[in-house]
Structures are given as structure tokens and as C-alpha cells.
Amino acid sequence: MQPESKVFTALVGGQPVVFETGKLAGQAGGAVTVRLGDSMVFAAATMSPEPREGIDFFPLSVEYEERLYAGGRIPGSYFRREGKPSTEAILTARLTDRPLRPLFNKEMRNEVQVILFSLSADQENPLDILCINAASAALMISDIPWGGPVGAVRIGRIDGQFIINPTFSQMEISDLDLRIAGTRDAILMVECGAKEVAEDVMVQALQFGHEALQPLIDAQLQMAAEVGKPKREVPLFPLDPTLVDQVYEKAAGALEAALDAPHDKAQLNEAVDALQKQIVEEMAAGDETLVEPLKNAFTEVYKKVVRRRILEKGIRPDHRTPTEIRPIWCEVGISPRAHGSGLFTRGETQVLTLATLGTPREAQELDSLVPIETKRYMHHYNFPPYSTGEVKPLRGQSRREIGHGALAERALEPVIPPEDEFPYTLRLVSEVLSSNGSTSMASVCGSTLALMDTGVPIKAPVAGVAMGLIKEGDNAVILTDIQGLEDHLGDMDFKVAGTEKGITALQMDIKIKGITPELMSRALAQAREARLDILKKMLAVIPAPRPELKPHVPRITILKVPVDKIGAIIGPGGKLIRALQEETNTRIDIEDDGTVYIASTDKAGEMAARERIEAVTETPQVGRIYTGKVVRVTDFGAFVEILPNVDGMVHISQLDSERVNRVEDVVNVGDEVTVMVTNIDPDGKIRLSRQAVLEGWSAEEAQERDRPGSRSGNGGGRPAPSRTGNAPRSGGRPGNESRSGGKPGGGNRGDAGRGTQRRR
Template structure:
């Protein structure tokens, strides 16, 4: 029997978003599809029936999987099936996770999985914000205890007008890409990239976004009321408040003394470890169950001490003022062979960013359901265990590393010069060498240093700072440049990057409800002052991009050629371009619009390649004199290659000043001949004259003499009408590369 399908709709930004449940995945805890246009995302949320023994955290997994069939595509991998998710797909999983996680109770130990698939992609409506809503809806109708729902939208801005859920084509003209998720009364997550917009405009966009999510929240509440399952009763693993109070009462003064004494991150960690061991020994003794309980109680007591010191006495763990940025020092030109380097140190956080410039063919090819198929600017971020004084198993990049790299990349996109201005592929790698918080913002600053050291003509330097919040009731404080402990124990992680002119990226995650517009406005203003101070430190080291590229950077020059000449440059099977690259020691890329990029270690090789390319596409000009090679002879004349792949015919009557009885009496195949172009017909056939050169005639004189000899009757190429212009199936002259198509074997960009 076919199940009953339920549909619920919400009008958002003038478009209908449809939730559907009941048709798919009946055994999941909750299963939903969401549709906008022809884009469809599926989400299933399920919770395990048992807890894992000894587990001391809430095990939530959010996994978004992009299926290429959704866009009618076959994956480009060797196996032709989906493999390891691309960076953008991992970022979408993080984007979904961030607003869901704060609404789960931390004392749950049952494993929860939210798994999402792209089912249909119309390449018009992005899937990421749809996925957040789908995940929320699947949790709402499931039996999983959760304090949702969450709604999410994207906000763009075109010519000053804000747009809710803009399409991909609209985003090309937008100076803002803001994704926001929240509940009916609170914002939980903001992710934004922008083209140096003001703080006031960003606040306006966030407020509009929060207003726009309301219909999505209301639709999910209707779903839960009508088709939602009863929430399951699960065992809660909470800490006895009496234990926390007992630990606080006995050890709060020791914690205060430890925080008041000058310390490094490692010294503070060692001191806290000793206090925790004392706590466990005093309260639990040899009882392992009590030991785990009092270990957690100690963490909660320490959190209470730190938060109360900051909130009530404005005392931060390292003794700074609320708006004070940690001491900064930085350098450029750290590595001798790198194209550019920037070392940025702020407090105990240190990042070394290395810039590498490549040719257009080095651009990253993207095989996802986004309409973007390549990327010429990339930023990668690495966070090894030694940067926090730890040892861990090494592997591939974590989700966190991919997310931080993407944030730094987005921060710098607005200032990267266009490909027309700077025809290089740019890769930045930020190596975190030491970390005590805000390493993602340090990577932004290190990247600015590295780009300017390389000589990349960025439009403006970009800096970044991480802000924090401690809030109890109506009392709150905002912290500038938070370190690790303040991030872990605080209520908000608010990262802002920008130029002197405005914001380029923003990322905000909020752990509590009640973040007001007033708080966000104050945080942005405070962040601007922090960014300004950091910018001053950077400009002291390097005030502007270096005027010249480093010695080891390949030199790229460009030349525009007609599209129809691309085939002549590439040649059959790529023969011509391979030979050209080998002979000139260059790398050559050609885009579909005929823009040729020439990369070489020195400018001399680039110029040689450029001259050869121009000669290969040169066309014959009436009246010009060329020295070419005889490629074939016939009874009626000789064919001379005057330009690469371009030849014309010298009629026997034009081979000499005197009468010629036989062509071979004057020239043979392989001889060089200097000739004038005296005619080009509509089909591209070229008429040449050696006699015009010998006599020193002008073009008009040469044409007149030729016409007289041929009885005043000549066709456009100068062939006599009774000869026809071709004989015995021979070559008729003209551009031999005409109609030759670009060969697919040539490396694509």
C-alpha cells in the first residue's frame, strides 16, 4: 500500500519552498525532502537506541553527500562514482552541523546521525541552505529530543537591494553572500563573504535574514504538530550540581591564584592538570565512577571561575583588557626559494603562510553540483598537533582545517586581482606553527603579508580578528582577540575580516539564545578597532605589495589572438604548441576566447614565444613584401609559404622581369623567394609577384602590370580566368590552418 505523503510549504523571498515527508525512507527516525525550483535535498535523522559505554560527550554526526546524478552528471573520478567529498561538500556538512548542535542537550549520549543527499540540482538554486532546513525538519518530525526548529536563508545584495535566496546567476552580481540560520527568536549561525561592505549594512542583512527564516520555522512547527513522532525518553548524563558547588567552594581560590600569576598556555594547562588531580583524589579517591564525575565537575567549576572573572571584574585569563589585542610581530621574505612568505605571530598563535604562483593550467578543476568549474585562487590551512604541544595520529585534512582554510580564502577573494590584471593561479598555504586561539584569523593576516611579499597587486590588505562573548542574563561583555580558553568557555565565536574600507568575511557561531542586534553592532564596531590596530602592525613591515615579483616566480605574458587562429597555434594533435613550448622553454595556455598565456622563467623566453605566436597567426596584407619558401611548383607558377601555414601563388608571368619559359628555370622547391602580395580574393587565395619586388613597384603599379599581362582579366587572386586558379588538384594557396579545430589533447585550464 502506497504511504500517505504530506506536503508543507513556506513562502520565502517570493518563492515557494516545499517540505515533503511520508514517501521516502520509512524506517529512518525522521525523513524529509525539501524543494526549491528543481533543486531537491533529502535528509534522514536517526538516533541509536543505546549509549556507548564510557562515552563522555554527545555523539552527533552530520553528513551531507553530494550525488552527481542530481545534476545529470557522471563523476569525473577514475572509478566514476562519488569518492571522498570535495571541499565545498565538506563545508556544507559543517554549515548544517553548526546551527543544529547547540539545540541538542549536552547530557545525551545516544548517537544521532543526520544524513543528507542531493537528489536534484537545477544549477539555479543553491543546495546548502536548503540542506540546513531539510536537516532541521527531519529532526523535528523524528523521535529525537531536540530544541528546534531552525530556519536558514541566503541573503545577497545587488545594486544596494537585498535579495533573499538569490540564484547562482544573481550571485554573480551580488556584493554579499550571507547565509544565516536561527530559531524564531535567536540567530545561531552566520557565514558571510562580502565586497568590503560596512558594518551597518552587514547588520541590516543579518536582520533581514532572521526575519526571512520565520516562515520556514513556522512550516516545520506545523509538520511536527501534524506528523511528528513522540520524542523518545533517553537516559541523561548530567553532573550533579552539588559536585560542582563542592569543587568550586574548595578550589576556586586556587584557580584564581593560578589565573592571576603570569603564565603561558602550557604553564596554565599544567597548573590546571595538577589542580584537577588533587580534586579527583580529594573527592573520589579510588572510585573510578566518582573520579569521572569530579573530573567533569572540576571543568564546570573552572568555567564558572573564568566567566565570573571576565563578566564581573573584566579580568581575562591572560590579564588583558577586554578590547586589547595580544602582542604582534611579523616578517616577510622568510624562505629563500618561495614565491612569497608571511610570518604572523599574535601572542602564542603563529602562522607561516607561503604563496605560490602558477600558470592558468594550475587552476583547480571543480567537479561538484555548483556551476563553478574551476578556481584560480586557493587557500589551504594546516593545523599539526605540535602547534598545541600535542601528539596525534596524522592523516588528511580535518573538517576544521578545511573550514578555516575556506574562511581565510573567502576573506581575501575581494582583493585578489582579476585574471586579466594578473594572469596567475594563486595558492596560499597557512602552516599553523603555534596556536592559542584565533589561528584562522592569523592565517588571514599571514596571507596578506605573503601576497604583498610576492608582489601580487592586491587591492587592499586584509586583516582579521576573533571576538568572544560572555553573557549571563542581561549582563554581557565582548572580548577582542579571544584565545583558546575564552573560545571554549564563552558564548560566541565571532570572526571578522576586512580591509580599511569594510568587511570581506564574517563567521559567527552562537551557543546561547538572546544575541541582540545591539550586541552584534557593538561586536562589529569593536572588531573594526581591533582590525585597524593589526593593520598598522602589518603596514609597518610591508606598506604595499612589492613592485616586482620574486626572482623564482614564473613570468607570464599574455597575447590575444583571433579565435579562429587557435587551431593554428595548437596544430594537429597539439604538435605545434608542444614544439613551441620545447623550443622556447615556456608553458603556454590558451583559453576558449583566444587569450594566450605564456609562462617562462625569464622574460626573454616569453618574448621569443610571443613573437613566434604572432608570426603564426599573422595574415597576409596587400602590398606587403614577404620572404618565404617555395613549397610547390606547377606549370603555371610557384607556391610560396610567406607566413606560417599561409602560402600564395606567384604566377609564371610574375616570376621575373623577363619572360619565363619554365618555372624551374627561376625557382625550385625549398628556395627562398621575396614577393609582394598583389591580390587576396574572397576565398583567401593569395596572388604574389616577384617582379613587383625586382622592379620596385608600388601595389598599384604591380596590379596594373599584372592586369596588362593577363589582358585585363584577373580574378581576385590574380589567376587568369582560363587557368581557373587550381590545376591538377594542386594547392590553391591561402591560410592552411583555416577551419582547423582546437585539439582535445591540449591541456585544458
């Protein structure tokens, strides 16, 4: 018997968001689908029956799997199935995880798993916001204890007006891409990209977004009331408050002394670790069952001491005031051969960003459900274990690394010059060399330095800073430029990047039940002051982008050729363009609209390639003089190749100023001669004259003298036969060809990578 499904609808921004449950995945703890337009995602939330042993944290995992069938596509991989998650899928999973996690009881040890995948993608309504709502709804109707619900919306801004859940088409003209998740009373998560939006506008957008998500909260509460399962009773593993008090009595004074003493990160960690070891040994007295509880109690005491010092005394672990920024120094030109490099150091956090410029064909091709085919600007972030003094195996990039790279990319994208002004593919790689908090924002600063060192004409320099929060009741202190300890023991990591004019990126991760717009407004104002101060220090090192690209950066020349001439450049199977690139040491990309990009570090090679392309694509014009090679001789004249694959005929009467009896008396096959185009008939046949060049005639004079019965220098000659053919010997565009010298069939097309974003 088919199970009965229940449908719940929330009207958000005038559009129905439809929740459905009861039909699918009956054995999951809770399962729902959420639909907006023709975009739909599925979410299932399940909890293990027993606590996981041997851990001291709450084990939550959130996974999003992007299925290309949702968009009617077959994966492009060799196996024709989805492989490892795409960057977009990883970012969506992170986006979904962040607002869910703070609402779980941290004393739980039962494993909770939320799995989502795409069911339908209409190429207009994004899936990421649907995932957050679907995960929240699945948890709400499940038997899993949780403090939700959470609602999530996207906010755009077009012509100064906020839009709820804009489509991909609308986002192309929006100056704001704000994703916000929250509960009934507070904001939990913010992820934002913007085109230099002012702080007051951002606060308005946050308030607008929080109000807009309320119908989603209502719908989920209705779902829980009507179809939700009873919440399961699970064992909790709280710290023993008596044990915490005992550790506090023994450790608080020593912790205060360690924090008061001058120290760096390593010295403080060493002192705290030694103190923990001493306390545990003394209090455990050989009882192994007390070791882990004492360690956990010590961590809680350490957190309490640090937070109390900040709230009551305004003293941070490194003795800064709440608004003070750590010492900063910067440098550019670290790498002599990288196209650009910028080193940014703030306290014990240090990031080196290196920039590489490439041709349009090197843009990244995307194989995802997002209606964007290519990316010409990429930002990658690496966080090796030595940056924190640790030893770990290298296993590729983590979800955190991918997320930090995407944040830095989002921060800088608004200032990257458009492709029609700067036709390069750009890749930035931020190497974290030393970490003590806020490496993602240091990556933004280092990347700005690297771009300016390269000579990229960015619209404005961008800086970033991470803000923190310590909150107990109504007492809240906002911290500027948080270090690692403050991030770990604090309540918020609020990252803000932007130019002097406004915000370009915003990200908030929160560990408490949420913060109000008023607190966020204070944090944004404090962050702006810090950002401007950081920008001053960066611009003292390099005040503007270098006026010229470095010598080893490829220069790109842009040509425009007729579309019907593309095949003549490429040649059969890409043979001609490959030879041209090899002979001139250049890289050549060709667009479908006839735009040609020539990239070379050698001026002579670039000029040679340009001249040959211009020669191949040039259209003969009456009156123009060409030097060509004789390719065929007949008794009535000679055929001369004036352009690649383009011949014209010089009648015997036009070969010389004197009468010519035999064509071979003047020219032979292989000779170079200079001729003028005197006529092009409707069939495209070209008439040439050598005599016109010798006599210095104009085109009109040459045409007058090159007619049957006219008196020219050689007595008029014989009348021209009807054949004056000039059809290209190998003209026309082959049917199976590559656009950039690649394999036949377009296997290595040069038209990939046009623009930071291209819609399908």
C-alpha cells in the same frame, strides 16, 4: 498500501518552501524532504536506543552526501560513482551542524545522527540553506529531544536592496552572500561573504534575515504539532553539583593564583594539569569510580573561575583587557623560491602563508552540483599537531581545516583582481605553525602579506580578527582577539574579516541559545577597531603590493588570434603546440574565443613563442613584405612559403629586375627570398613579387607592373598562367585536437580555469 504524505508550506520572500513527510524512510526517527523551485533535499534524523558508554560528551554527527544524479550528471571519477565528499559537501555539512548543536542538551549520551542528501538540483536554487531547514524539520517530527526549530535563509543585496533566498544568477551580481540560521528569538549561526560591506549594512542584513526566517519556524511547529512523534525520555548525565562545589572549594584559589602568575599557554596548561591531578588524587582517595567525575567537575570549576574573572573583573586569562589585541609581528619573503610568502604572528598564534601563481589551465575543475565549473583562486589551510605541541597521526585534512580554508578564501576573494586584469590561477596555502586561537583569521592576515609579497595587485589589504563572548544572564562581555582558552570556555566565536572600507567575510559559531542583533552590532563595531589596528601593523611591513612580480614567477602574455587559426597553432593531436612549448620553455593555453595565454619565466622564450604564434596566425596583406622559403619551382615561377603553411607564387617576370630565362637561374628550392604580396584573389591565392622589393615599389606600383603586357624591369616576361595557388599544405583545424598540447580529443585542454567562477 502506500503511506500518506503530509505537505507543509512556508512562504519565504514570496517563494514557497515545501516540507513533505510520511512517504519516505519510515523507519528513521524523522524524515522529510524540503523543496524550493526544483531543488530538493532529503533529511533523516535518528537516535540510538541506548546511551553510548565511556564518553563525556554528546555524540552528534551531521553528514551531507552530494548525489550528482540530482543534477542529471554521472560522476567523473574512474568508478563513475561518488567518492569522498567534495569540499562543497563538507562545508554544507558543517553549515547544517552548527545551528543544530547548541539546541541539544549537552548531558545526553545517546548518539544522534542526521543524514542528508540531494534529490534534485535545478542549478538556480542552492541546496545548502535547504539542508539546514530539512535537518531541523526531521528533528522536530522525530522522537529525539531537541530545543528547535531552526529556520535558515540566504540574504543577497542587489542595488542596495536585500533579497531573500537569491538564485545563483542573482548571486552573481550581489555584493552580499549572507547565510543565517536562528530560532524564534535569536540568531544561532552566520556565514557570510561580502564585497566590502559596511558594518551598519551588515547589521541591517542580519535583522532582515532573522525576520525572513520566521515563516520556516511556523511551518516546522505546525509539522511537529500535526505529525510529530512524542519525544523519547532519555537518561541525562549531569555533573553532581555537590561534587562541583567541593572541587570549587579546593581548587578555586589555586586556579586564581595560576591565572594571576605570568605565563604562556604551555606554562598555564602545565600548572592547571598539575592542580587537577592533585585534586583528583586527594578527593578520589583510590576510588577509581570518582576519577572521571572529578576531572569533569574540575573542568567545570576552571570554566567558572575564568568566566567569573572576565565578567566581574574584566581580567582575561592572559591579563589583557576585553578590547586588547595580543602583540603582533609580521614578515614577508620567508621562502626564496615560493612566489610569495607572508608570516603573521599574533601572541602564540603563528601562520605562514605561501602563494603560487599558475596558468589558466591549472584552475581547479569542480565536479559538484554547484553551477560553477572552475575556480581560479584556491585557499588551503593545514593544522598540524605540532602547532599545539601534540603528537597525532596525519590523516589528511579534517572538516575543520577545510572550513577554515574556505573562510579565508571567502575573505580574500573580493580583493583578488579579475582575470582580464590578472590572468593567473592563484593558490594560497596557510601553514599553522603555532596555535593559541584565531588561526583562521591569522591565515587571512598572512595571506594578504603573501599576495602583496608576490606582487598580486589586490584591490585592498584584508585583515581578520576573532571575537568572543562571555554571557551570564544580562551581563555580557565581548572579547577582542580571543585565544584558545577563551574560545573553549566562552559562548561565541565570531570571526570578522575585511578591508578598511568594509567586511568581506563573517562567521559565527555559538554555544548558547543565540544572541541578539544588538550584541552582534556591538561585536562588529569592536571588531572593526581591531581590524584597522591589525592592518596598520601589517602595512608597516609591506605597505602595498610589490610593483613587479618576482623574477621566478611566470609572466603571462595575452594574444588574440582568429578563431579559425586555433587549429594551426595546435596542430594534429596537439603536436605543434607541444613542440612549441618544449622548444620555447613556455606554457601555452588557448581559449575557444581565440585568447592565447603564454606563461614563461624567461623573456626570450616568451618572445619566441609569441613570434611563432603570430607568424602562424597572421593573415597575409597586400603590400606587406615577407621573407620566406622557396618550397617549389616550376617553369613559370616559384612558390614561396611566406607564413607557416601559407604559400604564394612569384611569377618568373617578378623574380628579378632583369629578364629571367629560367627560374633556377635566380632561386632554387630551399632558398630564402624577400617578397611583397601584390595581390590576393577572391579564392585566397596569393601573388608575390621579388622585383617590387628590389625596386622599392609601393603595392600599387607593383600591381601596375605585374600585369600581362606591362613593362617591368625584365621586359614584362611571360603572361602568368592561371595557377597562382597558395592553399595551405596542412591548414585547417583538425577534428581531434588538444587545446594545450595534451592528448587528442581535448584531454588536456588549456581552456579550463577561466575565472573564479564560471556558470555551466
